[in-house]
Amino acid sequence: MTAVEFLMLTKGPLFQAALAVFALGVLVRLVEILALGRAHNYAAPRGSAALGGLRTMYKRFEPDPGTFKAAPFDVVVGMVWHIGFIVALLLFIPHVELIKSTFGIAWPALPNPVVDAITAITILGLLAALVHRLAHPVKRFLSTPEDYLIWGVTFLVMITGYLAYHRLINPYPLALGIHILAAEIFLVVLPFTKLTHMFTAFVARYYNGATFGRKGVQS
């Protein structure tokens, strides 16, 4: 198989298959969560559950000051690489093109040098997060192989993208093919791991905010 054939494979059937596993997998995960439902609540509410839920979906992007003081590294590094990942995913010109050709929707992209710099920062952030996970007593205690696996597949997408963009792997079709394959691995692994938090965290935040909101507390 030539590099170009490899690229065509990753762009074609493998991409379709990965997207299918991702979409179906996420759907199954969300359905199996929501289908469990909640018991009816007979207590007279003090505030609005729905409003509280919606606000908490957003509010948890802002760490409370006490948490920031207790764990500034977690907060800063976590935010930096999450934002970097999303920017690289959604605002890099070729990605916008891909989304346009796949789903028919498009939005403005950022200039390449900007995305490049953000990608570099994100890669450093991910490395810092890994070192922290290995070094911090609580994180190391909690961590399971799955935590390292999802770090690995996330890092792989970022680093292969960076290497391809800078032509550090040759020939280019091979570099691009490797990056696309890494993205496909990410998509396939996602529904089976806690990478689903990308979607389920919003469900979790809603329920959290709704429980507190009903009692008149904005969580």
Add this chain to the structure above:
Amino acid sequence: MTEAVLTPGADLPESSGTTQAAGGFSLARGLNALREEMDAPVASFFSSCVHCGLCATACPFFVETGDPKYTPIHKLEPMRILWEQEFTFWGKLKGVLREKLPLDKLGLDKHFAGKQVTDEMLAEWEPLLYDSCTMCGRCSMVCPVGNDIQYMIRKAREGQVASGHSPEGLVAASVRAVNTGSPMGLKWKTLDVQIRHVEQSTGLEVPIDKQGADYLVLLSSMEIINFPEYLEALTKIFAHAGVSWTLSQQCFEATNAGIQIGSKDIAAVLVQRVVDAAEALDVKNVISPECGHAYTAIRWEGPNAIKRAYPFKVFHIIEVLDQLRADGRIKTEGREDDRLSLHDPCNLARKSGVIQQQRNLMDLVAENFVDLKEHGKMQWCCGAGGGVSSNERAEALKLAAFKKKKAQIEEVEPDRMVTMCATCRTQLEEGLEEFTMDIPVIGLTELIADHLVESDEGTHA
């Protein structure tokens, strides 16, 4: 059904393969109880946890011990394992693969075996779920993915009770509550003596079993024993404001050991007594005393425990006092001039939204009030709630967790602390004494009563 709930070998039928099939408690019953507790929020929480460990920074038990095993989400590991195995597609698939594939021959069985929830595991987790957690809910406020960890701890305790892995102290308190009406075994006789004292010292009547009163007043046993001044203060304030109220001989206890230990059955029995008493006297409102968990128990969990809405409203005494203040029915004179600070009970503030009311009341009677830095919905627990204070085994941890509160108090250097929960107050008093800090602790209701304008005239709205 009283003792049935906590006594081995009692009525509930249970067949399937259990490890302690002869007893009323078994692993199978524990697992079933946990299965019943799984709902959409729980599934979304477990699906979302990325092991960031930030919940640890919110937990006084971790912060003051530094032991990673006290990380809040870790306390739910047995429940998480069961969820993953039985409530996720992937977990179920792994289960099928384990059964169908010759994994042992391929040497892969290790990788697919997964952890099982065993009796030993539930026993190991008992101190994590009870001794080192007050269900204060602070972790639920900081989790970046939004996990309501406290909500799950409450549920996980159901599995502990059903499997026979809950602390002796709490079991004993629950049995006493069910059998005698009070977790401390207190009888009406004792309260009656106290009522006579209050009537003598105030010259006021303490109404008992008054049909159709506006408010049924409940008390907590700890309050009756440790803080008799509460009933006296309340009697004075209500006479002053012209409130129609009553105690009930049928039920005076507000606390609910069932909710602390984690038994829906016991919780329902105890809540039903309150509801029966309120309905028998046909009152419009029920007042929960200066006790945090009693309020969440009656106000929020109670209707769900008995599976119907109440025909009356439930208030914490502080809510009632603040309403009386707002209506101009409380007239006070003079203000405390020493430096006073406030401890918000978790159950009242973070878990029930009563935050501004106590501050309004402080403004009424305190010249020099200073809030602790993190207060209200972000306050730190005193370390004694959620059943920890009834669990003798947790004594050392309870004191360790208090150190966070102590540090908060030291930051603002008050002359006295004010609170509105008998458990918090006892913990603050004991903790401050342990560290030889000379800071008296008072109840807010008493503080208000101390400043009532003597004459009754013109106080009726």
